[in-house]
Every structure is written in structure tokens, then in C-alpha cells.
Amino acid sequence: MRITDAMLAQRVINSINDSKARLGELQKILSTGKKVNKPSDDPLRISSIFNFKKELQEIDQYLRNAETASSWIDVATQTLTQVSEVLNSARTIALRESNATATPESNRASAQEVRNLKTQLLNLANASFAGKYIFSGTKTLTRPFDDEGNYNGDSGEIRVQIEDRQTIPINTPGNNIFQGEEDVFSVLSDLESALTSNDTQRISSQIEKIDRCLGQIHRWEGEFGGRGKRVEIFKSRLNDQMVGLTKLLSTIEDADMIKVVIELQHAGAAYEAALYAGRGIMQYTLIDFWK
Numbered sequence: 001m002r003i004t005d006a007m008l009a010q011r012v013i014n015s016i017n018d019s020k021a022r023l024g025e026l027q028k029i030l031s032t033g034k035k036v037n038k039p040s041d042d043p044l045r046i047s048s049i050f051n052f053k054k055e056l057q058e059i060d061q062y063l064r065n066a067e068t069a070s071s072w073i074d075v076a077t078q079t080l081t082q083v084s085e086v087l088n089s090a091r092t093i094a095l096r097e098s099n100a101t102a103t104p105e106s107n108r109a110s111a112q113e114v115r116n117l118k119t120q121l122l123n124l125a126n127a128s129f130a131g132k133y134i135f136s137g138t139k140t141l142t143r144p145f146d147d148e149g150n151y152n153g154d155s156g157e158i159r160v161q162i163e164d165r166q167t168i169p170i171n172t173p174g175n176n177i178f179q180g181e182e183d184v185f186s187v188l189s190d191l192e193s194a195l196t197s198n199d200t201q202r203i204s205s206q207i208e209k210i211d212r213c214l215g216q217i218h219r220w221e222g223e224f225g226g227r228g229k230r231v232e233i234f235k236s237r238l239n240d241q242m243v244g245l246t247k248l249l250s251t252i253e254d255a256d257m258i259k260v261v262i263e264l265q266h267a268g269a270a271y272e273a274a275l276y277a278g279r280g281i282m283q284y285t286l287i288d289f290w291k
Helices: 005-032 043-097 104-125 174-178 184-196 200-253 257-290
Strands: 159-163 166-169
Touching: 043 104, 043 159, 043 184, 043 200, 104 174, 104 184, 159 200, 166 200, 174 200, 184 200
Parallel strands: none
Antiparallel strands: 159 166
């Protein structure tokens, strides 16, 4: 087969273009730090990268859900701790005013204290987080308890997804917490009434009811505390998965920059050599043509 000058020139041009294309690819890899920058670079690798990134996005969403759940549960737990403190204060008053040293004057003063405690308790029962009431069931924009202690929420439960097919409740309807075995608002109202009427026997009878209220609140404190621990376990697991997948993605997607720099130097030298060779051959064929 005879190799013509045109064929020789075309081969030179093709060699120069190939070298230039390779140089461009390496420059792009160097600028992005990624082995592949478009699907045609490596379809199988791109597919793996896409799947890993999708899984990382899901984990990131679960982590954000878990953070929300953790914050909501923490607010509920802290609120119930304060409720326990209010009830303990009411118990101390009941003990103090149920003994023989109590007087009508001290009872009236204590009745005012209990009235203030009831207001404080009502504010705690209507606690909110991020603009939503935490004890009103799914009616989070509705104030759960009115000034008389009547419940206006519903019995719904809010569940947050913190893993694939895994959800956790972050709330409990307020009537279950504050009006379960004992109605804490009614107990404090009865104590206030007994103090106002100087009824020592009634004052004394409220102590046992307050103890039951405390037990009721403590049980819910424990329930929310357990939920909080579960969320922390899931958060730790999700963070571990995030780190592992990120490392795996890096091995597939990220380029070895030292290797790329070396290859870039070689590609640059090859391109320069192709240009130099091309100039020689093209000059020769042109002179030969004029002969």
C-alpha cells in the first residue's frame, strides 16, 4: 500500500489532536480533582458515584431528622424536669401547711404560692419548640391547655424517620402526661382550695395525690430519656455510615493528584513532540510538492 503525502499529513494531524485531547482531559481532572467529569468518561464509575451520592443524601436527611427529633425530645425532657420541680414545691407547701403550726394567714399565703405554681405549670404544659407546641399531639399550632387546664390538642403521635424503615415518636399528647392517672392541674387546684378554706385534712390528703403526679411525670421523663438515647445511637450509626461511604466515594471519584501531575507533564511533552514532528513532516511534504 502506497502512503501518500496526504495520508501522512492526516496521521500527523490525528496524532496532534489525540495528544491535545489527552492534555485537555488531564487538565480538567487536575482542575476538578475528579477522575470522571461526565458520563462518557467512565459509565460504570459514574453509575457507582451516582448511587453513593444518593445514599449519602439519604443519610444526610436522616441525620437532619435525627437532630430535629433530638432537639424536640430534649425540650420535652427539660420541660418535664421543670414540672417535677413545680410539683415538689407544691408538695413542700402541702407538708408545711398540714402540720399543727399552720395558721389561716400562712394558709392564705401558701394558697397564693400554689396559684403561682399552677400558672407556672400551665406555661410548662404549653411549652413550644420552633413555633410548635410539643404537647398538643399533631395539632402543633394549637395551644394544648387553656387557662382552666382543659386539653385542646388531639391524641396523634408525631414520628420522625431516622433510618430506612425506622421511625421514632418525638411527642406524647399532653393529656396522657398531665391528665393520666392524676390530673396535675386539678390536684393543684384542690390544694389551693384546701389552703384557702384552711382545711387541714384536705391539705394533707393532697400530698399522696401530688406523689402520684410526681410518679406519673417521672415515668414520662424516663420515656423521653429513653427515646433520646435511641436517637443518639442512630445518630452515631449514621455518622459512621457517612464517614465510611464518603471514604469509599473518594476512592472511586477523586483523582490521585500526584499521578495526574506526572501524566500531565508527560502529555504536555508528547504534545510538544507531536507538534515538532508535525512541523518537520509538513515542511518536507510542502518542499517535496514544489519539486
